[in-house]
Amino acid sequence: MFACTIADIIERFTDALTVIMGDVTYGACCIDDFTAVALGCDMLIHYGHSCLVPMDQTTIKTLYVFVEIAIDSNHLAQTIRLNFPDDRETFRETLLDSEQQASLIPAGERIGQGRHLRIEGPDASAVDDESQNPVGTAEQPSNPPRLALVSTIQFVAALQRLKEDLTTSYVAPSTPDGPYSNGAHGDQRPRIWTGAYDATIPRSKPLSPGEILGCTAPQLADVDALIYLGDGRFHLESIMIANPDVPAFRYDPYSKKLTRERYAHQEMRSIRDDAVQTARKSIDIIAHSQSPAGELTPRIDEESPVWGVILGTLGRQGSFKQLQAITSQLRSSRTSIPYVPILLSELSPAKLALFNPHIATFVQTSCPRLSIDWGYAFDRPLLTPYETAVAVDKAIGWMSKGEGESEGSGVYPMDFYAAGTPWATSRTTATY
CATH class of the missing domain: 3.40.50.11860 (Diphthamide synthesis DPH1/DPH2 domain 3)
Incomplete structure (x- = not known):
């Protein structure tokens, strides 16, 4: 999409000639230095992926241009806090156990009020009472849930920011933003969990911390859930296959939706x-x-x-x-x-x-x-x-x-x- 524009810029401001390679690129493994050499090129510029094939192994001078996509970090962190309890036992009871019970509803039976699949932590009718549970003053749980955070290479910077936000207690901003500020019933706003989580960013070397590929993902030890930051399911399915017993959730930074993901x-x-x-x-x-x-x-x-x-x-x-x-x-x-x-x-x-x-x-x-x-x-x-x-x-x-x-x-x-x-x-x- 941007190849023609980039080629025009290079040829306008330098004496270099550019060749746009039209072969499909599925990922970092598709860098085509062999074809570039066959075309008589002196240098290959590859956008958007990590250095899966090191520069000292390519047959031509190679420049990897990393792409970092900025997202609404506040919305991401608050969405997780709105849905994930900050206590491990509560997390398992309200999020995982209730989910298992709901899955036992017979096929074809109408799901009435109170019998729908949900990923919220507290009950929907439970709203903050400022005198009982003011935001930002909740006691720190002694046993926080353990979350593994992963993404594609374009969002690893946002992943580090998310870890910082989740591993410290939440303090409500003076000017609320994100999903917490959008109460559906006037002053009645959904409860936000304010404690710190035990969040980790796993790594499968030689990939960057938190980065996963469609074919490569780390095996997770002693975590309650994994959160994938990214669009689509291709990369997420990789870590789901490698960790079949770990509940998986996906936050799409474009639609700003948090969904529960499953795999057969x-x-x-x-x-x-x-x-x-x-x-x-x-x-x-x-x-x-x-x-x-x-x-x-x-x-x-x-x-x-x-x-x-x-x-x-x-x-x-x-x-x-x-x-x-x-x-x-x-x-x-x-x-x-x-x-x-x-x-x-x-x-x-x-x-x-x-x-x-x-x-x-x-x-x-x-x-x-x-x-x-x-x-x-x-x-x-x-x-x-x-x-x-x-x-x-x-x-x-x-x-x-x-x-x-x-x-x-x-x-x-x-x-x-x-x-x-x-x-x-x-x-x-x-x-x-």
Whole structure:
């Protein structure tokens, strides 16, 4: 949208020539230094995303221009205080327990007064009585609720401001602003919780504190809820998948709405497990079609299934070294799996349907969310690097039954770019 204007400014005030790259950019992983070099460019300017691909790893001089979006911080902080009790027990009773009870209402039954889903802390009829509970003079709760604050890179500065606002007691301004000033019944204003919260900003290195990606989010320890600052659900779903037991809330800075968000964890895990099990069945077929292990050069039946290993070519989505790590894993697995390398900029069910039917399973390095969100739409399994490791028994799956756990209760990790994980280290070492 702004590319043409920026290009005009550069060419008007400098002698440089500009090239506007028209390929789609889904995120920080789509920075396309390879195409820039092929076009004969001397420098690449990338707007809006963090340095997911470090400048010392790009093949051209790269300038990352960060974008910070200013929001109404007062409205954000007061909205949370209006809805989240500042005492941990009260928080759980009024926000989480009552929500669970409301979810038991039979489907199709009319929800009458007092039986609607709500995220407010106190009762709607409870308004401040200045003589009983004046704003700013409430006692500090001894056990405040523990909140994890996350966002996209554009709002991390606002996230730091929010933490400061929540970890200190609230003092009413002399000139009220934000949602607290908009009482619906004259002087009867909704109660605002004034105590300090135990708010933290988690981090999944190498990302910035509080920053999450659609494929990378930290696992949270001992928190009562997570609050996501941003529009849309793509990034939020990442941390919800990684923390299925943590209630999630989203504050949209554009619509200024705080909403309770949910995710079909069991359905997602089941669908992805079906893909892994189907891939394992193809391995069994391959094992029966191979020649005896004693032969120096194993023979593969022409009709035997093979796997297609896809290297994403949209920007830096795909990593050749990660592709090498995957193919090495396939060769060294208990049953050596034949494969064919495939280069694709974007994946779709229609494209993969064109490949020979004897390609039984696809492995893609572009983005885990392609498999998680859209895997059901493909007629053959579309595995992520992590799911591939599970399929060949090189990693523990999310459906495995641990001690004291029920089957399928494991956590599906969202750590595609997290430092120290096999998927991250393979981009530099070409091995797992």
